[in-house]
Amino acid sequence: MKFYDCATAPSPRRARIFIAEKGLGNDIESIEIDLRKGEQLSDAFRAINPRAAVPALITDNGEAICENVAIAQYIEAHHPAPNLMGETPLETALVSEWNWRLEFEGLSAIAEILRNSSPHLKGRAMTGPRNVEQLPELAQRGRIRIGYFWEDLNTRLSQSAFVASERFTFADITALVLVDFSKWVKASPPENMSAIWDWHAKVSARPGCQV
């Protein structure tokens, strides 16, 4: 397998942590794509992923898998231990459901703020090969949405040791990347949300999360 990564971006960091938590950091070849230089938009990279985004995982048969959840499922199928996607049908469903919420209600809100307000991203309000104009109102709405989501996540982590389950899973990887990404746009969880911050300290200290 080959893994197309970018050290400075949140989305490929999710796959990078997943690979590290599986202990596969030395087994999967990693290739850096410099998003700040626009390498993802080159013809060479679009031949690998026409959607012009990382992460991308290339299987040993040359198939490209280009979404985090799909990459995680594929790696887990080939390297089942340690389990990160769910041991039981219920745990698997809760990992998926929390991952979905973290993406739709969390990561997409932070991306809305960043991509619709940063002067460096004019005309690039969405990832991908097509240019999309910024909507400043959407950046404002993103701040409202993420505030709501932090409330829900703090409530959840007041009741559960980890996001989807009582143990560390793929949902915690997504949540860690979300919390760290939110700092870029000054939309971090409020300091008094101690359930989030206690969980964040615990997860951030994991060896697999240092990447």
Next chain:
Amino acid sequence: MKFYDCATAPSPRRARIFIAEKGLGNDIESIEIDLRKGEQLSDAFRAINPRAAVPALITDNGEAICENVAIAQYIEAHHPAPNLMGETPLETALVSEWNWRLEFEGLSAIAEILRNSSPHLKGRAMTGPRNVEQLPELAQRGRIRIGYFWEDLNTRLSQSAFVASERFTFADITALVLVDFSKWVKASPPENMSAIWDWHAKVSARPGCQV
């Protein structure tokens, strides 16, 4: 298991078709929530799903699963045949990846159009328990985004008999609901995208897709 449904909404239709394709229509109790009357916002329903949305699946142990992909995985774990989520690691990854794209690039674009332009949805620009104001510009952007996605989907269906694989999977259910939902806001695929329309005719004729 109990399934909270709504006959008039696209999102629970995905779970309803999934259940029908599994042949479980008579085995899973179905309860109608009338979204047009706002029943999803009642205290009684919020005790079941605090996010005030359908579909919701309640397991025999009383656990609530409230996202389509998680519901599908849970049902498939208990009722493996016919397989709809992927037989091999690669097929499973492609079902997930296409489902993700259909949701983020397809369903969310149509929902943006509808929820940010319909006079009936003023103050309800997003599903869920909190009120969010409409952004008319987001409705316009949704039309641009869905146009791009139809191009990608038509290209894919020119090369593959079904969306994620050469056979019918969960991704086809999401895609069918997307194409039918797009009609509500007059954003259907252009008539000359014959790969989409040929696939749509084939999938729409399936007994499990009549629900």
